[in-house]
Amino acid sequence: MASFPSANHPVTQQVQSIYRLGQDCYNNYHHQQALAHYAQALQQIETAPNHSITLQQLKCDIYQDIAAICIRQYELIKANRFACKVQGLAIKLQDQIRFAQSLDIQGDVKKLQRKDRQALQDYMNSLEIKLYIMNDESLHVANSYHKIANMYMIQGKFDGAFPMYEKALRIRLQKLGDNHADVAISYYKMAHFYYKQNQYDVAYALCQKALKIELKTLDDQHPIVSHLYYNLGQIECSQNKYDQAMDWFDKSLQIKVQTYGDYHPDVADLYCDIGLTYSKQGKYEKALEMLHKSLKVRSSVFDQHHPDVVTSYQHIASIHHYQQQYDQSIAMNKKAKLLLSQQHGHDPSKMATLYDSMATSYAELHRYKAAYALRKRSRQILYRLHKTMKTDQKDILRRIKSQDVANYFPLIANIIGGDWTRFVAASDLTIDVNVIRAENHLLYDQAMAVLHVWYAQNAPDVGIHQLLNIFQQMGRADISIRIHDSLDKKNHYFKKCTIL
Numbered sequence: 001m002a003s004f005p006s007a008n009h010p011v012t013q014q015v016q017s018i019y020r021l022g023q024d025c026y027n028n029y030h031h032q033q034a035l036a037h038y039a040q041a042l043q044q045i046e047t048a049p050n051h052s053i054t055l056q057q058l059k060c061d062i063y064q065d066i067a068a069i070c071i072r073q074y075e076l077i078k079a080n081r082f083a084c085k086v087q088g089l090a091i092k093l094q095d096q097i098r099f100a101q102s103l104d105i106q107g108d109v110k111k112l113q114r115k116d117r118q119a120l121q122d123y124m125n126s127l128e129i130k131l132y133i134m135n136d137e138s139l140h141v142a143n144s145y146h147k148i149a150n151m152y153m154i155q156g157k158f159d160g161a162f163p164m165y166e167k168a169l170r171i172r173l174q175k176l177g178d179n180h181a182d183v184a185i186s187y188y189k190m191a192h193f194y195y196k197q198n199q200y201d202v203a204y205a206l207c208q209k210a211l212k213i214e215l216k217t218l219d220d221q222h223p224i225v226s227h228l229y230y231n232l233g234q235i236e237c238s239q240n241k242y243d244q245a246m247d248w249f250d251k252s253l254q255i256k257v258q259t260y261g262d263y264h265p266d267v268a269d270l271y272c273d274i275g276l277t278y279s280k281q282g283k284y285e286k287a288l289e290m291l292h293k294s295l296k297v298r299s300s301v302f303d304q305h306h307p308d309v310v311t312s313y314q315h316i317a318s319i320h321h322y323q324q325q326y327d328q329s330i331a332m333n334k335k336a337k338l339l340l341s342q343q344h345g346h347d348p349s350k351m352a353t354l355y356d357s358m359a360t361s362y363a364e365l366h367r368y369k370a371a372y373a374l375r376k377r378s379r380q381i382l383y384r385l386h387k388t389m390k391t392d393q394k395d396i397l398r399r400i401k402s403q404d405v406a407n408y409f410p411l412i413a414n415i416i417g418g419d420w421t422r423f424v425a426a427s428d429l430t431i432d433v434n435v436i437r438a439e440n441h442l443l444y445d446q447a448m449a450v451l452h453v454w455y456a457q458n459a460p461d462v463g464i465h466q467l468l469n470i471f472q473q474m475g476r477a478d479i480s481i482r483i484h485d486s487l488d489k490k491n492h493y494f495k496k497c498t499i500l
Contacts, residue, residue, distance in 0.1 A: 015044045029223045031069050038062045060089040067105045080109050100129040120151040142171035159410045165190045184213035204235050226255035268297035291316050305343045310336045326361040333358045352381040413447035420447040426473045
């Protein structure tokens with residue numbers, strides 16, 4: 001939510017009072033009432049005899065909240081228009097914080113449009129402004145860390161996401177305490193991180209922790225709570241607990257339909273997940289019913305070339321394939337291919353996947369010539385991609401051979417936990433663990449600090465083998481295994497590039 005200025009002028013106080021009513025409605029997802037209050041507040045500002053700086057700041061904040069409502073309702077063009085209004089007023093007021101917030105709004109819009117790089121750039125620019133003009137422990141900065149982490153998750157950059165989530169959580173805990181809604185949001189986003197890492201027990205515990213906090217101030221039918229129900233359903237489904245997953249999905253779906261109506265991206269996502277859960281249970285007719293519902297919603301709220309629309313066609317194609325309805329599977333994949341080919345800057349590897357899927361269906365129909373041609377196209381795409389990668393082959397080889405041990409610090413810090421103190425003892429570091437604890441509040445930051453001290457004290461004689469020996473002494477073979485796995489992936493990648 002936007003920041004709130006204070007002033008003693010009667011007109012300003014009246015506008016503030018109306019604005020607070022709007023904020024209360026906003027927080028409770030009563031969007032129409034909120035917009036009505038905001039419209040009334042804006043009218044008061046326009047008719048005020050004196051357009052003071054405070055009133056202009058209020059106007060800017062109201063525009064921010066209206067943009068946020070538009071984003072919730074997926075009215076992205078309208079949201080961007082209000083973001084531009086915020087930006088214009090911020091420039092006029094020479095208010096860098098509100099200018100940064102306008103970048104955040106524009107980033108939120110681009111994120112929903114699946115313009116991932118542009119969204120991340122907006123968030124980065126916003127963070128740069130905030131760090132330049134305020135304390136790096138402010139809530140504004142925490143919000144930027146949180147948004148950047150979300151984008152890293154979308155891009156699959158998990159090692160970059162987790163430290164950002166931790167920074168945001170640390171600031172929020174310090175400023176807001178243990179039981180604030182924003183702290184709960186940090187927990188459930190970190191739960192999503194662990195979910196993506198297949199650490200389902202940790203993810204489930206963090207989701208439940210977030211839910212417990214939210215239910216202290218919200219009823220169990222609040223839209224924010226529905227997000228947690230959805231996440232819990234995904235975690236249960238990934239552990240093959242389909243009945244429990246369906247219970248969570250149904251709870252979430254009821255709230256989202258009540259809040260947003262039938263045609264909203266969040267509703268489409270739930271239809272999709274319910275459909276995929278039916279598919280895992282072998283209930284293909286029910287799966288198709290839900291996936292077609294998801295496609296219908298996505299086609300109505302997104303541009304036809306949106307990645308989620310393409311994905312819907314692919315999911316439906318997969319179900320038809322499982323049902324041995326190969327012609328229908330091919331037809332759906334052809335629609336997906338057409339839309340994907342019309343996307344600007346689409347990922348070629350996704351096209352290769354589509355060709356492979358169609359080739360498999362053609363082979364089942366004994367149409368081997370068509371299957372071979374599609375498989376060949378897929379391999380040509382992948383060959384071109386890897387050929388491009390070959391241009392950096394020497395650099396890849398250099399990095400693999402050097403195996404700069406510092407590259408593994410984020411991986412180690414994520415899994416070593418409180419055992420970083422044992423690492424200090426096992427490596428004979430001259431370091432005060434109490435100083436490390438005082439300067440770094442989170443285990444990840446403490447571990448990273450210790451690893452960098454170890455690196456500095458032992459350079460240049462530092463390498464993977466020295467590190468693995470220390471973990472062997474500690475009895476933490478699990479860390480060694482994770483490092484070996486990472487090494488194997490890098491070597492496999494290099495071999496693949498060499499072969500091509």
